[in-house]
Amino acid sequence: MARPRKINDDTLLESLRETFLEVGPAVTTRELAERAGVSEGTLFKRFGDKRKMFVQALRxxxxxxxxxxxxxxxxxxxxxxxxxxxxxxxxxxxxxxxxxxxxxxxxxxxxxxxxxxxxxxxxxxxxxxxxxxxxxxxxxxxxxxxxxxxxxxxxxxxxxxxxxxxxxxxxxxxxxxxxxxxxxxxxxxxxxxxxxxxxxxxxxx
Amino acid sequence: MARPRKINDDTLLESLRETFLEVGPAVTTRELAERAGVSEGTLFKRFGDKRKMFVQALRxxxxxxxxxxxxxxxxxxxxxxxxxxxxxxxxxxxxxxxxxxxxxxxxxxxxxxxxxxxxxxxxxxxxxxxxxxxxxxxxxxxxxxxxxxxxxxxxxxxxxxxxxxxxxxxxxxxxxxxxxxxxxxxxxxxxxxxxxxxxxxxxxx
Missing domain, CATH: 1.10.357 (Tetracycline Repressor; domain 2)
Structure with a gap:
């Protein structure tokens, strides 16, 4: 059985959104991950590349x-x-x-x-x-x-x-x-x- | 000879701009005048009606x-x-x-x-x-x-x-x-x- 996700997608997207709007779209995926409290791998796996993270975070x-x-x-x-x-x-x-x-x-x-x-x-x-x-x-x-x-x-x-x-x-x-x-x-x-x-x-x- | 204008148009427009953006476009011309430190008559004479004040203040x-x-x-x-x-x-x-x-x-x-x-x-x-x-x-x-x-x-x-x-x-x-x-x-x-x-x-x- 898969490990239950500790942080759900909506919470992560809200963090991504805040970081994108505070730091700007040039922010690194490393900083996006650090501020969200997850690994970069988690972000890539759940949302795809940085463009896709941005598009989803900004809805x-x-x-x-x-x-x-x-x-x-x-x-x-x-x-x-x-x-x-x-x-x-x-x-x-x-x-x-x-x-x-x-x-x-x-x-x-x-x-x-x-x-x-x-x-x-x-x-x-x-x-x-x-x-x-x-x-x-x-x-x-x-x-x-x-x-x-x-x-x-x-x-x-x-x-x-x-x-x-x-x-x-x-x-x-x-x-x-x-x-x-x-x-x-x-x-x-x-x-x-x-x-x-x-x-x-x-x-x- | 006409009395020299104490407040020039640019200064007045800057005040109008601030008031329009702070109070909103529903602000009365009375409040626009009070905040600018002039009479309503001065505003009307220099800029026309409220629509024209808004248009000029916002450039x-x-x-x-x-x-x-x-x-x-x-x-x-x-x-x-x-x-x-x-x-x-x-x-x-x-x-x-x-x-x-x-x-x-x-x-x-x-x-x-x-x-x-x-x-x-x-x-x-x-x-x-x-x-x-x-x-x-x-x-x-x-x-x-x-x-x-x-x-x-x-x-x-x-x-x-x-x-x-x-x-x-x-x-x-x-x-x-x-x-x-x-x-x-x-x-x-x-x-x-x-x-x-x-x-x-x-x-x-």
Missing amino acids: LPDFHEEQWYRSLANREKTVPLRDYLIDVGLRLHGALSISVPIIQTVFSNQFINPQDIRTLLRRNKETPPLQILDTFAALFENEMAAGEIRTSRPLDLARFFVGAIHSDVHLRLYFPQDATFTPEEMLEEVVETLLGFIALPKEPT | LPDFHEEQWYRSLANREKTVPLRDYLIDVGLRLHGALSISVPIIQTVFSNQFINPQDIRTLLRRNKETPPLQILDTFAALFENEMAAGEIRTSRPLDLARFFVGAIHSDVHLRLYFPQDATFTPEEMLEEVVETLLGFIALPKEPT
Whole structure:
């Protein structure tokens, strides 16, 4: 029988959170472990690498690891493009609604060197906002290659689509009572308009 | 000869700023005046109403009062639409680059009731982000009415255009070293792509 855990994950994450916010994201895993009263090995085994410790301690949604995001650029052709865009748009809206206020709090913390959090959050050399843009651009590029939509600049389509979602998240964050429409309604409208622009011309019958 | 001002504007604004951040935006102009050591009349005469005191004390760009923004929806037809969109897009980018970090600081201030700042910043019953969207939507609607662009949903065009700018501002705010393109380059690209979508079909010659 496994030895019962003396310190549960929530208590450890609370300690990690305090240390990250007090010392900053450049803190060593050794210091994180010392302050939490456990070994470095325990931290690695329970939470993974330092980026993952940070993401879990700050309760950031780690959507980059989720299946819908990892497979975002490759739509299953059984799902209509319209439905797919609304679905992934709503998932991104939900993830940003959680992460944007946390990121703002972290960056406004005077003990945190912005460069350290950038270094910690970078994945495959890309910072999260550019990574999101590139992932949506890859989706649009694949749709163009498959002949599903008109040829245009995929990155700009991503800027329009992600930008509309990002702005809507901010609107609801600061002025929740003034959004007279739901995120679903917003997404249905922008997807319809975007598809109106990028849909292939109907072939003459 | 006018009596010399005993307290200069900068000193007064610094006092207003402290009071707004300590007491919150619901503070009365009477208390603002008392803490600044001047009369309410002096504050009104020098800075205007309470909204204007707040905007100036927090150094928020009051672009809603500027000519380019007030006349945004009505393009002079001597300026090509492409150049006009890049110009107003860059102006919005510049204004948001200043206001977004200030707004984040204000909203993360624990003494400030978010509802109070919403009430203070609302103009003509509209909160700033919706006001910006509606202003750009009015521009696109006017262009449609004048037969300059294809008919589509003006609000969605505004969501795409303002959203792309808003996201770019946030990218540069948090990850300044990772933006490998300038705001000008970004705007030239998105305007070209957007015009590709909304330009009228060429008439057969």
